[in-house]
Amino acid sequence: MARYTGAKCRLCRREGAKLFLKGDRCFTDKCAYERRPYAPGQHGRIRKKMSDYAVQLREKQKVRRMYGILEEQFRAYFQRADLKKGVTGDNLLIFLERRMDNVIYRMGFANSRNQARQLVRHGIFTLNGRRVTVPSIQVKAGDQVGVREQNRNSPIIKEAQQVIARRGCPAWLEVDGENLKGKVNAMPTREDIQFPINEQLIVELYSK
Known part of the structure; x- marks a missing residue:
């Protein structure tokens, strides 16, 4: 799987959160998510009821895209976090922070x-x-x-x-x-990561 090379602001809009992928631009009025806080595409404004799986998947994609990790790498981090003593979700985020x-x-x-x-x-x-x-x-x-x-x-x-x-x-x-x-x-500890992440959803997704 190749690394994503498209417009980064589309990723923020798709995940419904600012992922700070464009550096200083994310703190200005030029931020695309601030101007259009809905999913990209023709039907982006339409609100859809999401299944439990979809909610878990979107949370995983949000964290993966924020740290710029490919799916295979991200899954490997989860496996290491699962084998380590402690809370799996916290271990995962700490591995990414390090x-x-x-x-x-x-x-x-x-x-x-x-x-x-x-x-x-x-x-x-x-x-x-x-x-x-x-x-x-x-x-x-x-x-x-x-x-x-x-x-x-x-x-x-x-x-x-x-x-x-x-x-x-x-x-x-x-x-x-x-x-x-x-x-x-x-x-780093879990408290040092201020970005709104529900890591338990990622654990539930990979534990199926």
């Missing part, structure tokens, strides 16, 4: 998770002093993240740093904006 591309986005070194994923693949960032190119690497408490010396004047990173104040940085991360580096202070 991805390197998500950490870069959360620290404000990229405008969106998609942009963060591209920057990581280009080798712009380091993890504990070593260059990384794999967006799915799982960070741990105490890890140090930084921008490589030769990439610190990148206009993309400078622009991202200017708009981080709009969304804020979670408490489990620490950012040094002047030196373009950050630290993972602790492992």
Whole structure:
């Protein structure tokens, strides 16, 4: 299955929630979901009664699209979360939050998770002093993240740093904006994920 390359704003409208896929644009009046808060297409305005399965599927698709994960990857994360001790739904979201591309986005070194994923693949960032190119690497408490010396004047990173104040940085991360580096202070918890997600619906979907 190929990665989605269509209009990202259609995904927000389809899921009925702002997924913040367009970076700073999502905080402005240009946001397509703010202007047309209904599903795309000819029959988007028509309200349909959804089955239990449809509700579960839409919740899974919302989370998968927000983090930019393909279906096979997402299912693998669920299987790992199910095998780990604790609440499966919480484990799943924590695995997604610990991805390197998500950490870069959360620290404000990229405008969106998609942009963060591209920057990581280009080798712009380091993890504990070593260059990384794999967006799915799982960070741990105490890890140090930084921008490589030769990439610190990148206009993309400078622009991202200017708009981080709009969304804020979670408490489990620490950012040094002047030196373009950050630290993972602790492992994320369910309370650190403020986006409205009902992870229990995803667990019920995959448990059938």
